[in-house]
Amino acid sequence: MKTKGETLLAQADRKLLSGREYRGASRIDGPLVYMRNTHPVGFGELVEVTAPDGSRRSGQVLDTSDEAVVVQVFEGTDNLSLPGTGMRFMGEPLTLPVSDQMLGRVMNGLGKSRDGSGSVHGFAERDVNGEPINPTAREYPRDFIQTGISVIDGMTTLIQGQKLPIFSGNGLDHNQLAAQIARQAKVRGNAGDFCIVFAAMGVKYDVARFFIDSFEETGVIDNVALFLSLADDPSIERTITPKTALTLAEHLAFDRDKQVLVIMTDMTNYCESLREIGTMRGEIPSRKGYPGYLYSNLAEIYERSGKITGRAGSITQLPILSMPNDDISHPVPDLTGYITEGQIVFERGMQARGIYPPINCLPSLSRLMKDGIGEGMTRADHPHLANQLFASYSHVKDVQNLASVIGEEELTTLDQQYLEFGTFFEKKFVSQRFDEDRSIEQTLDLGWEALSKLPSEELQRLSDEEIAEHYGK
Amino acid sequence: MKKRIIGRVKRVNGPVLIVKDIKDAMMMEMVRVGEQQLVGEVVKLYDGLATVQVYEDATGICPGDNVYGSGMSLSVELGPGLIGTIYDGIQRPLERLMEASGAFISRGLSFDAIDHTKSWEFTPQVKVGDKVHAGMVLGTVEETSRIQHRILVPPHMETGTVAEIAPVGAYTVENEIATIALDNGKQEKLTMMQKWPIRLPRPVDSRLPLKQPLVTGLRVIDSLFPLAKGGTVAIPGGFGTGKTMTQHSIAQWCDADIIVYIGCGERGNEMTDVLREFPQLVDPRTGQSLMERTVLIANTSNMPVSAREASIYTGITMAEYYRDQGYHVAIMADSTSRWAEALRELSGRMEEMPAEEGFPAYLPTRIAQFYERAGYMKALGGSEGSVSIIGAVSPPGGDFSEPVTQHTKRFVRCFWGLDRQLASSRHYPAISWLDSYSEYLGDVQQWWNDHSDGLWHKHRQEIMDLLQREVRLQQIVKLVGPDALPDTQNFILEVCNLFKTAFLQQNAFDEIDRFCPVQKQVKMLSVILAYYEKGLEAINKGVPMVKIRRLRAVQEMARMRLSVQNDDLEAIDKIQLRLERSIDQIGGVYEN
Numbered sequence A: 001m002k003t004k005g006e007t008l009l010a011q012a013d014r015k016l017l018s019g020r021e022y023r024g025a026s027r028i029d030g031p032l033v034y035m036r037n038t039h040p041v042g043f044g045e046l047v048e049v050t051a052p053d054g055s056r057r058s059g060q061v062l063d064t065s066d067e068a069v070v071v072q073v074f075e076g077t078d079n080l081s082l083p084g085t086g087m088r089f090m091g092e093p094l095t096l097p098v099s100d101q102m103l104g105r106v107m108n109g110l111g112k113s114r115d116g117s118g119s120v121h122g123f124a125e126r127d128v129n130g131e132p133i134n135p136t137a138r139e140y141p142r143d144f145i146q147t148g149i150s151v152i153d154g155m156t157t158l159i160q161g162q163k164l165p166i167f168s169g170n171g172l173d174h175n176q177l178a179a180q181i182a183r184q185a186k187v188r189g190n191a192g193d194f195c196i197v198f199a200a201m202g203v204k205y206d207v208a209r210f211f212i213d214s215f216e217e218t219g220v221i222d223n224v225a226l227f228l229s230l231a232d233d234p235s236i237e238r239t240i241t242p243k244t245a246l247t248l249a250e251h252l253a254f255d256r257d258k259q260v261l262v263i264m265t266d267m268t269n270y271c272e273s274l275r276e277i278g279t280m281r282g283e284i285p286s287r288k289g290y291p292g293y294l295y296s297n298l299a300e301i302y303e304r305s306g307k308i309t310g311r312a313g314s315i316t317q318l319p320i321l322s323m324p325n326d327d328i329s330h331p332v333p334d335l336t337g338y339i340t341e342g343q344i345v346f347e348r349g350m351q352a353r354g355i356y357p358p359i360n361c362l363p364s365l366s367r368l369m370k371d372g373i374g375e376g377m378t379r380a381d382h383p384h385l386a387n388q389l390f391a392s393y394s395h396v397k398d399v400q401n402l403a404s405v406i407g408e409e410e411l412t413t414l415d416q417q418y419l420e421f422g423t424f425f426e427k428k429f430v431s432q433r434f435d436e437d438r439s440i441e442q443t444l445d446l447g448w449e450a451l452s453k454l455p456s457e458e459l460q461r462l463s464d465e466e467i468a469e470h471y472g473k
Numbered sequence B: 001m002k003k004r005i006i007g008r009v010k011r012v013n014g015p016v017l018i019v020k021d022i023k024d025a026m027m028m029e030m031v032r033v034g035e036q037q038l039v040g041e042v043v044k045l046y047d048g049l050a051t052v053q054v055y056e057d058a059t060g061i062c063p064g065d066n067v068y069g070s071g072m073s074l075s076v077e078l079g080p081g082l083i084g085t086i087y088d089g090i091q092r093p094l095e096r097l098m099e100a101s102g103a104f105i106s107r108g109l110s111f112d113a114i115d116h117t118k119s120w121e122f123t124p125q126v127k128v129g130d131k132v133h134a135g136m137v138l139g140t141v142e143e144t145s146r147i148q149h150r151i152l153v154p155p156h157m158e159t160g161t162v163a164e165i166a167p168v169g170a171y172t173v174e175n176e177i178a179t180i181a182l183d184n185g186k187q188e189k190l191t192m193m194q195k196w197p198i199r200l201p202r203p204v205d206s207r208l209p210l211k212q213p214l215v216t217g218l219r220v221i222d223s224l225f226p227l228a229k230g231g232t233v234a235i236p237g238g239f240g241t242g243k244t245m246t247q248h249s250i251a252q253w254c255d256a257d258i259i260v261y262i263g264c265g266e267r268g269n270e271m272t273d274v275l276r277e278f279p280q281l282v283d284p285r286t287g288q289s290l291m292e293r294t295v296l297i298a299n300t301s302n303m304p305v306s307a308r309e310a311s312i313y314t315g316i317t318m319a320e321y322y323r324d325q326g327y328h329v330a331i332m333a334d335s336t337s338r339w340a341e342a343l344r345e346l347s348g349r350m351e352e353m354p355a356e357e358g359f360p361a362y363l364p365t366r367i368a369q370f371y372e373r374a375g376y377m378k379a380l381g382g383s384e385g386s387v388s389i390i391g392a393v394s395p396p397g398g399d400f401s402e403p404v405t406q407h408t409k410r411f412v413r414c415f416w417g418l419d420r421q422l423a424s425s426r427h428y429p430a431i432s433w434l435d436s437y438s439e440y441l442g443d444v445q446q447w448w449n450d451h452s453d454g455l456w457h458k459h460r461q462e463i464m465d466l467l468q469r470e471v472r473l474q475q476i477v478k479l480v481g482p483d484a485l486p487d488t489q490n491f492i493l494e495v496c497n498l499f500k501t502a503f504l505q506q507n508a509f510d511e512i513d514r515f516c517p518v519q520k521q522v523k524m525l526s527v528i529l530a531y532y533e534k535g536l537e538a539i540n541k542g543v544p545m546v547k548i549r550r551l552r553a554v555q556e557m558a559r560m561r562l563s564v565q566n567d568d569l570e571a572i573d574k575i576q577l578r579l580e581r582s583i584d585q586i587g588g589v590y591e592n
């Protein structure tokens, strides 16, 4: 075995070698550059790539062997030439210098300034890949976040430290909803030190602009760090953007005690970029051409949320993803749903019927809701009330199907009452204005108002006492 | 310490390394890689090269780094101190990792799986001169207030005679507690700890037939699709349909002696939830904390993928160890699909030829090997114990025709299919009564009939028949509406509806309802069937159905799972009495 001294020597050697610049790539393929005859390079090392015009880019080692090193270049390989490409291997993984001064700034996917107000200063260097949180160190999230949106607060309650994605589709109002949540979200009784980390992957400039305007209007912009890797930026940069954003989020939450809300849009673009690299490397694909490790890869992003025992901060994730073809079984929403703690599902038909937010609560779910609602947190009747609304609304769907076959007039009186309940639920409870901020009490009272369209014997999920207290009031 | 270098790294592709200059490396040997000392395992040997799978993030490993051999296969430590502990996929204690590296898991750390310094009170069960053979009990240790840990002669030891045995007293797992003079003339010194390679099933004397159910406290399972002790079951379902909740419930309330819970590639918070909740929950049978019988393995989705592959074997090896002591062990694996995906990922990086959907061709063999480790066994020492496996399956898109679900179905004998439709209408547990099956019905029939005055089999059949008839009637209703059916048939829909809300549904968050004892299940099913019988009689006499379903007693029946205390069986008898009386009453009106 090597002595401690030898080990240190080997490390020192590597440090020395890490400065060395190599010129001349052996192959360039999409975002990947192959380099031969280098010193032994570590897996995952950060690479500084010099283009023929002298400009610098960053990359990361994807595969390393005696024969060649494969480097993925985050800014893309446009304008690189085989002989003109230079590389320096930095001897350490890709890091991000972090500090709370990054709040209020606009950066690219790698954390470099893109707002023209000078370079971004960070103090501590953090590996952007992060490390897994030890499950024994986690604190189970249980603090209710009031978003002011009835269908979320009442039916799929958001909890501080939760990862709750929005499953949407092209042209649906997910950006409005995310902005509304960012504006209205509060933990009652305990304001905390709140901030937002926003990551955009492959979305158009308008989308980024919409969010920036909305943050400016509400005056929170100084508390927002934006990482933008837009549609016209190199697609490969998107694969690092969420990791950069979460590296800052971890610093803010766990070193600076802040309550961080991370909004990431659009995760489908992120996955497509991964697919691109996988295909380029000739990997064996799994479903729809996505790489077999997509689940693990997404988990490395989504699991970077939550709370840690003994620390005051939290990371709440609100990823937005568009379901290609509105298909919830597409690999991106599917794998996401298997990792996140629930999902908020948009329905095109509801938006067409003029319902905002167009959330169908039946396929939607908040897994952390159970510990964050009820007496002392929201209101004692909340758990049973939510159960009852789910059960009754799901019956409405059956009745609607039946009505479309036999006609509404043929329905029993009871079933007609269900239809009436369904209409009230969608138009009055779910539906609200973009600038409407409802308290949880208002939300629950509205829920009861909806249920009073039904006879009380139908309310089997509620106790007699609850019915006596709230029904028909 | 002199370390054996088995070779040097040639290529790094994520968690898969090619190692060159290989001379004496062994297949499945555990290795350490580079100066970071990352844990790995040799999975292939060829042409002076080895393929090594590393169990930690491979960042920073360079071609040329040394690979050190350990001389043994990836093994687990077995001995007192396992229970109540939470491990990662290669049996590193997570609490110790946290002490060493804080809230985030750093790489290259290694710790003893069980505490080598802790003393345990040992009581010998043999004396000098006794003949002993593999599997026999040398002595006992109170591991927790409910588990007596039996120190066994290791499986591969030859027979011999006890030469020395430690007296009652406190010992660590490293102290020698016995010396055996083997029949072949050699001597063997034994401690309270054994090591066992995780990929090798522990040997047993023989397999025994299955006859007892694993009582889970979940009505839809126990009453309709029972699992036998020593049996295997798969729970497939799309995301959010209730796999984890079902497994948590079973881990909490089933009548096994020991629970091994493997979080294999799932969420960190779910493991935190178990850690937080189990110590506070009290076992309804023994009155003791549930953590006193539980071993946890957490290799969450963001932890290294090769350790995820190993976690399943780490768990089942511990389960077998307690089985050999004569215990009934239930092991939950959430989710076996993540394990299969780990296999796929590693196989892909090794550039093996894929079979279906990128999975390696040996996927079915591996699945079969895993489930074969379940069973009701006679141990080498003569005692009887069992390992039951409850494996969650997460099919992509919730589509059961994918390879992992399909192959798993070939090797398990019980199937609890979760239904997305039921889950979204909040019918929990969302176990479909149409897709699910149990091949253990015959095995456990005797036991169940003994516990239900001989009624179980008959009642189960009756209700299953009604549910089948309901499907056909529903099809008609969908076409022409319910009014087209006569009341006798509408009443079947009504009873099935009631059965679903009053019996099949079970709320895991309700103080009373989350666990339902066998006797309560029997009574509940009886009263619902009595309702059908009596109600039908009345309808045949001309009583309109609406009159029956509005009865107060029917409302009571609908709520009995929540309102009747689990030990208050008379309350259900009373409901039945009131029900029969009130149906007779209205029946009487129409008779005249």
Ligand SMILES: Nc1ncnc2c1ncn2[C@@H]1O[C@H](COP(=O)(O)OP(=O)(O)OP(=O)(O)O)[C@@H](O)[C@H]1O
Binding pocket: A337, A338, A339, A365, A366, A367, A368, A370, B237, B238, B239, B240, B241, B242, B243, B244, B245, B246, B266, B394, B428, B429, B430, B506, B507, B508, B509
């Ligand atoms: N028996 C039950 N009682 C009450 N709620 C339940 C029950 N089973 C499931 N649920 C609800 O369904 C949610 C999802 O269940 P669960 O986490 O077990 O799903 P899963 O199948 O494990 O999903 P995934 O594959 O994504 O891990 C729970 O958070 C809970 O709200």
Ligand SMILES: [Mg+2]
Binding pocket: B243, B244, B245, B266, B334
């Ligand atoms: Mg689960």
